[in-house]
Each structure stands twice: as C-alpha cells, then as structure tokens.
Amino acid sequence: MEKKSLNIFVTGATGFVGNHLAETLLKEGHQVWILVRSAHKLNDFPLPGVNIISGELSDKKNLWIDQLPEKLDVVYHAAGVVHSMRKKIFYRHNTQASIILLNDLKERFQSSPLHFIFLSSLAATGPSIQGRYVNEESKEIPVSHYGKSKKEAEKELKRLVPENFKLTIIRPPMVVGPRDTAVLDIFKMVQGTFIVTPGLDGKSKEYSFVCIYDLVKGLVKVMDVNLPDRIQTFFLSYPKKATFKEIVKAIQYATGKKFIFFILVPMPIVRLAARFLKFVYAFYKHALPLTPDKVRELQPTSWCCESEKSVRLLEMRYDYSLSETMRVTAEDYQKRNWI
Numbered sequence: 001m002e003k004k005s006l007n008i009f010v011t012g013a014t015g016f017v018g019n020h021l022a023e024t025l026l027k028e029g030h031q032v033w034i035l036v037r038s039a040h041k042l043n044d045f046p047l048p049g050v051n052i053i054s055g056e057l058s059d060k061k062n063l064w065i066d067q068l069p070e071k072l073d074v075v076y077h078a079a080g081v082v083h084s085m086r087k088k089i090f091y092r093h094n095t096q097a098s099i100i101l102l103n104d105l106k107e108r109f110q111s112s113p114l115h116f117i118f119l120s121s122l123a124a125t126g127p128s129i130q131g132r133y134v135n136e137e138s139k140e141i142p143v144s145h146y147g148k149s150k151k152e153a154e155k156e157l158k159r160l161v162p163e164n165f166k167l168t169i170i171r172p173p174m175v176v177g178p179r180d181t182a183v184l185d186i187f188k189m190v191q192g193t194f195i196v197t198p199g200l201d202g203k204s205k206e207y208s209f210v211c212i213y214d215l216v217k218g219l220v221k222v223m224d225v226n227l228p229d230r231i232q233t234f235f236l237s238y239p240k241k242a243t244f245k246e247i248v249k250a251i252q253y254a255t256g257k258k259f260i261f262f263i264l265v266p267m268p269i270v271r272l273a274a275r276f277l278k279f280v281y282a283f284y285k286h287a288l289p290l291t292p293d294k295v296r297e298l299q300p301t302s303w304c305c306e307s308e309k310s311v312r313l314l315e316m317r318y319d320y321s322l323s324e325t326m327r328v329t330a331e332d333y334q335k336r337n338w339i
Contacts, residue, residue, distance in 0.1 A: 003224075007069050009033045011057060011101070012079030013050070014041040016180050017119060017172075017215065021076060022047050024216050033068060035079075045179060059096040065104045072109060074223050077101060078119040082146060082182075085281045085291050090149035098153040099160065106162050115166040117222055120154055122173040122208065122235065123147030127300030130206060133241075135306040136171075136233045144296040158231055168222050169233040173305055176325050177212030178332030185289065187330070187339050190251045195262045198270045198298045203245040203262055206302040208237040211320030211328070221314045228313075235305040238318045238325075250322045254330035255339065271295050 008025055012018035013034035025032050026049050033051040036042065042052075055064035057079055081093040102116060126141040128134045142148045154169050161167040176183050189195045197203060210218075218236040242250075245262075252260055274295045297303075310316040320328070333339045 003028060005029050005031060006073040006223075007031045007033070007071055008074045008076065008223075009035075009068055009072060010076045010078060011035050012077070012119070013047065014045075015078065016177075016182075017175060017212065018076070018078035019045045019047070019179065020177070020212050020216050021078060021219055022050060024220060026050060028220070031069070035064070057093070057097040057101060059092050059100055062101060062104045065108050068108065071112070072105075072114060074115045074117065075101075075105060076117045076119070076219065080119070080150070083289075083291055083294065085278055087145040087293065090145045090293070091152070094146070094149035095153045095156065099156050102157055102160055106160075106165070109164075111164060113164055113166070115168065115223060116157070116161065117168045117170065117219065118154065118157055119219075120150045120169050120171045121147065122171050122237075122303060122305050123297065124150035124154055124171060125305070127297075128206075128302045128304045130302040132302070133208070133304045133306045134235075136235060136309055143300065144293045146293055146297070154233075161231065163230075165230075166227075167231045168227070169231075170219065170222065171233065171235050171305070172210050172215055173208035173235070173237050173303060174210070175212055175215055176209055177320075177329055180212065180329065183329065184333065184338060186248065187251055187255065187333060190248060190255060190257050190260055191339050193257075193260055195248055195260055197244065197262050197264050198295075199267050200264050201301060202264055203243065204301070205244045206241050206304050207244065207247065208235075208241050208304045209247075209322065209325070210237050210318070211325040213328075214238065214316075214318045214320050218310060218314060218316050221316060225314050232313075234310050234314070235307055236310055236316070237305050237307040238320065238322070239307050239311075240321070241304045242322050246322065247326075250326040251330070253323065254326040267295075267299060270298065 008030050010022045013022040035053050037056045053067045125134050274290050274292045
C-alpha cells in the first residue's frame with residue numbers, strides 16, 4: 001500500500017543526522033520544511049524539493065513559526081549543540097530552545113494531532129557498567145553537560161506535551177556514516193598511522209553505535225508505527241557493541257591501511273590538555289575538538305545500550321554491522337577527498 005504523503009518539519013537539517021533524515025523523507029514523497037540560518041549551508045548537501053524557512057531556534061520566541069503550513073503532521077527536532085567550551089550553551093540550545101519550540105507549536109496547532117520526535121542521546125542516560133547495557137528503564141545519570149541538557153529537555157518535553165500531541169524521544173549512541181565529520185577524526189588518525197587514545201585502558205573501552213542509515217530507518221519507523229503509548233522513548237542501536245580497538249581495526253580494514261600504532265594517553269594528561277585548550281579558547285574563539293565536557297564522556301569505560309525495545313515495537317532490523325558501517329563511510333570520505 002502506498003504511503004500517505006505527510007507534512008513534516010525538520011530542525012537541524014544542515015547537520016549530519018538531520019540532513020540524511022530530510023533527504024530520506026523527501027525521497028519517500030513527503031512534503032518537508034526545514035529551518036536554516038542561511039541557505040548556503042545546504043550547498044554541500046543540497047535537498048532538492050525542500051521548503052526552506054529562514055531563521056534559527058530561539059530560547060525566547062520563534063518568530064518564524066507562522067511560516068509552517070496550516071496542517072503539520074510530524075516535527076523532527078534534530079538540532080542541538082554537541083560540543084561547547086561554555087556549559088550555558090548546552091542548556092540554552094538543547095534545553096531551553098526545545099521547550100520554546102514545543103510551546104510555540106502548542107500555540108500554533110492548539111487542536112491538531114502532531115507527532116513531536118525529539119533526537120536526544122545516550123548521553124542523557126549516561127554510561128553503562130562494562131559488560132552490561134543500559135535500556136529505556138535505566139536510571140539516568142548523565143556525566144556531561146551535553147547529556148544533562150538533553151536529559152533536562154526530555155523531562156520538560158514530557159511535562160509540557162499537550163494531550164493532542166504524541167512525543168517520541170530517540171536516544172542514539174555513537175552515530176557513524178557518510179558525511180559524518182566527528183568520526184572523520186579517527187579515520188584521519190588511522191591514515192596517519194598513530195591513534196591517540198584517551199586513557200591507558202582506552203583500547204578496551206566499549207561502545208554502542210548505529211549506522212546513519214539504520215538510525216534514519218528507525219526515525220521513519222517511529223513516525224509510521226502506531227505505538228501503544230502517547231509518550232515513548234527508544235534507543236536505536238546496532239545490537240552488538242564494539243571496543244575502541246575494534247572500531248579502529250574496522251576503519252583500518254575499510255581504508256586498507258597496513259600498519260597502525262596506538263598511543264595511550266593517561267586521563268590526567270587529557271584533562272590537563274582540555275583545561276589548556278579552554279584557556280586558549282578565551283583568546284581564540286574557534287571550535288576546538290577537546291573540551292572539558294568531552295573529557296567527562298571520555299572517562300567512562302562503557303557506553304552501551306540495548307535495542308530490544310525498538311526491535312519489538314518498531315520491528316527494527318539493523319542491517320549495518322561495524323565493518324559495513326565503516327566500509328560505506330570510508331567510500332564516502334574517499335569520494336569527497338576527505339581522506
């Protein structure tokens with residue numbers, strides 16, 4: 001049976017996940033609106049046929065809200081801040097901006113059924129115990145301001161969502177795939193032979209991951225499946241975890257690199273380097289890869305989550321293993337001359 005075309009609004013469509021998501025929704029025949037600060041941000045990854053709203057998410061009032069169509073079916077809120085030297089930035093953009101967006105949508109679509117899908121993170125739950133996985137019922141103990149800001153946003157969205165809306169929270173772990181600039185740093189280290197690894201136990205640290213293609217498939221399923229409860233939370237993750245060493249080896253195999261060497265850096269030195277970079281940032285306002293908040297996420301030995309609920313309720317099938325994920329990512333990077 002042919003799918004019904006829906007009116008969908010996507011935030012963060014110039015980012016890694018949001019861009020892949022909007023592209024897939026357009027290919028499936030949906031009408032898609034996206035919010036962008038400037039249209040030139042779409043030059044690298046264009047979205048033919050998309051409806052563009054010029055503006056940005058506000059922590060006070062979204063003046064562009066009236067540019068959305070009269071009938072709106074689904075909102076994917078994928079925008080957010082992952083790295084920052086200043087903790088208040090996380091709460092302004094990840095927490096307060098999400099609350100204001102929901103409140104503005106409540107005001108605009110007072111009696112309409114609307115599905116609000118919030119892209120959160122495993123960081124909102126926090127790390128796991130090595131050898132074990134967290135799930136949707138696990139106690140939330142985030143260790144970073146990024147994770148805390150996402151957790152606070154989840155709590156407030158649950159409190160504020162009106163009866164006529166559905167709310168689905170998605171907590172992906174590490175997301176990898178074509179166009180990703182985060183894991184690109186590890187690819188470049190592999191190409192350069194030396195893998196700088198935080199912590200003397202860095203090679204054995206465990207991670208859940210999900211390929212961008214599986215994540216987007218799950219995001220679309222969330223929209224299509226009739227879920228039993230109005231408010232739901234899902235981890236979307238490949239069922240098998242991987243150590244950092246296994247991740248690096250998969251990249252090595254995908255890129256054909258013959259020799260690599262791990263350089264284990266004690267965590268006190270990593271923390272010291274992050275503090276130094278924060279000092280540098282005070283004089284040189286430029287995005288830096290290592291922040292004190294990022295160090296809080298590098299410290300734990302395990303970031304692993306279950307995907308059983310998504311398999312059961314969404315009938316998810318995760319097709320991209322670690323090796324396949326790194327293969328398609330390497331192919332994309334090579335085509336773009338990124339590596």
